[in-house]
Amino acid sequence: MSDASPSPVTAAILVIGDEILSGRTKDKNIGYIAEYLTNSGIELREVRVVPDVEEEIVAALNALRARYTYLFTTGGIGPTHDDITADCVAKAFGVGIAVDPRARAMLLERIAEADLNEARLRMARIPDGAELIENPISKAPGFMLGNVIVMAGVPSIMQAMLDNVAPRLTTGARVAAETIEAGNLPEGLYAGELAEVAKSHPGVSIGSYPSMTPAGFRNQIVVRGRDPETLAQARAAVADLVARLQSART
Amino acid sequence: MSDASPSPVTAAILVIGDEILSGRTKDKNIGYIAEYLTNSGIELREVRVVPDVEEEIVAALNALRARYTYLFTTGGIGPTHDDITADCVAKAFGVGIAVDPRARAMLLERIAEADLNEARLRMARIPDGAELIENPISKAPGFMLGNVIVMAGVPSIMQAMLDNVAPRLTTGARVAAETIEAGNLPEGLYAGELAEVAKSHPGVSIGSYPSMTPAGFRNQIVVRGRDPETLAQARAAVADLVARLQSART
Structure with a gap:
């Protein structure tokens, strides 16, 4: 195009x-x-x-x-x-x-x-x-x-x-998307802090998408935006949040 | 329900x-x-x-x-x-x-x-x-x-x-549907007469649905309606049309 x-x-x-x-x-x-x-x-x-x-x-x-x-x-x-x-x-x-x-x-x-x-x-x-x-x-x-x-x-x-x-x-400008795998980390555990991340990163949209697998829910968080730098920052913030909550569970 | x-x-x-x-x-x-x-x-x-x-x-x-x-x-x-x-x-x-x-x-x-x-x-x-x-x-x-x-x-x-x-x-009342297989009979061959059948059967809706198969187009004609008798009449008229055109081709 x-x-x-x-x-x-x-x-x-x-x-x-x-x-x-x-x-x-x-x-x-x-x-x-x-x-x-x-x-x-x-x-x-x-x-x-x-x-x-x-x-x-x-x-x-x-x-x-x-x-x-x-x-x-x-x-x-x-x-x-x-x-x-x-x-x-x-x-x-x-x-x-x-x-x-x-x-x-x-x-x-x-x-x-x-x-x-x-x-x-x-x-x-x-x-x-x-x-x-x-x-x-x-x-x-x-x-x-x-x-x-x-x-x-x-x-x-x-x-x-x-x-x-x-x-x-x-x-x-293409809207780029980054997916962060949250695996079986429950949405309800990260939802509160994810809303904070979304609020502090205007210009990107953040969505959480559960799907059903034979092993139960699998959650993915998708960060979307046009500006590569803003997108990378939001992506990092979400990845940090997921990693912290996952290690707290194990 | x-x-x-x-x-x-x-x-x-x-x-x-x-x-x-x-x-x-x-x-x-x-x-x-x-x-x-x-x-x-x-x-x-x-x-x-x-x-x-x-x-x-x-x-x-x-x-x-x-x-x-x-x-x-x-x-x-x-x-x-x-x-x-x-x-x-x-x-x-x-x-x-x-x-x-x-x-x-x-x-x-x-x-x-x-x-x-x-x-x-x-x-x-x-x-x-x-x-x-x-x-x-x-x-x-x-x-x-x-x-x-x-x-x-x-x-x-x-x-x-x-x-x-x-x-x-x-x-x-449930809308019932009857499918008539037109196979590889081209839509363009039956479209004119199908429109006549549709016009002469008010109360039913007739649609023609092509799909692509490895062997080329495959066409299906679907007759839909609430009244079983009207539906059966329209179904028969479409089936007759398809059979006549198919035998004319062979």
């Missing part, structure tokens, strides 16, 4: 699809995009999942695109009647939508002209003014209109589209 | 946590809750993920609890400084919050009284008027206030809390 920005570059994800809300399909895109953006210096601030309902999609598009630097959407850009994302984006921006000759040409790389029926041509309908995002897998493109990046829901295609669009995005 | 309701019972999920937005932790709760609710006759209509920031959490709590029958939250109820969900719920409802003697007693099942420090007691702080949700794993309870169900973020604990609270919830 290019053009590092001095102020935070933010993003939201809008996942579109009844199949996620019914639980039939387990989303794999949110975690992938989240990690990708963090590594690229773009801060993911919100995620929403909405059904294949025009008013819901348009309302979420407008709420999120107004609030963050970028909005990434996944799902709803195929050839079937429930694929309404492109129309919703056109509606949200108040622009027209029509078959785009560039998108049609992309479809013809995979589909013979005689087979390019009305349903398939739906995948070439692109809102006016959008840039296309190439799809090396099934050719039907995504697009970027203003700050909204519209991608497929199928994970492998979404991932290829993200790689394709990434160089066009402005990025900010 | 009890008390089947004649009108749709709806729900939203609010996932609270910086670690999901940074991509460090991959959420496993949305898909689990989605499937659980669908099987229980509760329709999941929206999901949001927000950071550990009070204003964001309170705003999302108030937007979602006003709009759906139930709001399920995950995350942010541990003992550390970044666990602010209970306080945010109290703020959203405009009620007080204090150490609840019942919750304190639950903590004492696992933690000796001498070790019940201030941080650990945070896990017994419950908004006024809430009912507790038992946690058989680590004892610190979740709670239900009005239509908001507050659960842990650790999946095994969240799942146990969901089982605990489920019998208290009103449920509606």
Whole structure:
């Protein structure tokens, strides 16, 4: 990605699809995009999942695109009647939508002209003014209109589209993260002092994350921040705290 | 679950946590809750993920609890400084919050009284008027206030809390789903006629879901609805369409 920005570059994800809300399909895109953006210096601030309902999609598009630097959407850009994302984006921006000759040409790389029926041509309908995002897998493109990046829901295609669009995005200073392993040291033992460390290190955020293992809880403390020096200081303070409490227990 | 309701019972999920937005932790709760609710006759209509920031959490709590029958939250109820969900719920409802003697007693099942420090007691702080949700794993309870169900973020604990609270919830008619395998029949071949089938079967929703396999795309068509007869008719119409197009290709 290019053009590092001095102020935070933010993003939201809008996942579109009844199949996620019914639980039939387990989303794999949110975690992938989240990690990708963090590594690229773009801060993911919100995620929403909405059904294949025009008013819901348009309302979420407008709420999120107004609030963050970028909005990434996944799902709803195929050839079937429930694929309404492109129309919703056109509606949200108040622009027209029509078959785009560039998108049609992309479809013809995979589909013979005689087979390019009305349903398939739906995948070439692109809102006016959008840039296309190439799809090396099934050719039907995504697009970027203003700050909204519209991608497929199928994970492998979404991932290829993200790689394709990434160089066009402005990025900010990367938020780096350091993990301190607290092992089986109980959160309740370090929570009080950890809050003090957090308070005395403004500019970093400190989180404590328990997970369950067959042997019981395992705790990790994550320190996150943009400034390497502040981050290193906070990391050291947390590591000292954990080491002191661990040795007091043994 | 009890008390089947004649009108749709709806729900939203609010996932609270910086670690999901940074991509460090991959959420496993949305898909689990989605499937659980669908099987229980509760329709999941929206999901949001927000950071550990009070204003964001309170705003999302108030937007979602006003709009759906139930709001399920995950995350942010541990003992550390970044666990602010209970306080945010109290703020959203405009009620007080204090150490609840019942919750304190639950903590004492696992933690000796001498070790019940201030941080650990945070896990017994419950908004006024809430009912507790038992946690058989680590004892610190979740709670239900009005239509908001507050659960842990650790999946095994969240799942146990969901089982605990489920019998208290009103449920509606279950939305049943039938899947028709379209195999490698291209979506673009059946999309036009599928839209006709969808149009002529109001009361059911029909979705087409491609996935990538090593052998190429595999498509599944899902028909969903509450009325068994309407659902069976739509299912048959889709199965006929797929069979006809498949035999025309061979």
